[in-house]
């Protein structure tokens with residue numbers, strides 16, 4: 001079965017190439033690297049609506065107790 005390396009588009013042959021469908025071990029590892037990168041991106045913290053609600057609960061109460069230093 002003939003195929004093309006998904007990484008470098010070189011022609012590969014399943015009967016001759018141990019790393020099929022990749023043309024070489026290097027390309028296979030690069031593909032794994034791509035997957036690892038995607039996995040990393042997917043595992044980024046997802047925006048959570050629950051967190052947003054928690055944030056709304058924390059309303060800032062500004063303490064406007066102005067020191068009347070000017071009256072002294």
Ligand SMILES: [Zn+2]
Nearest residue numbers: 005008023027
């Ligand atoms: Zn390749």
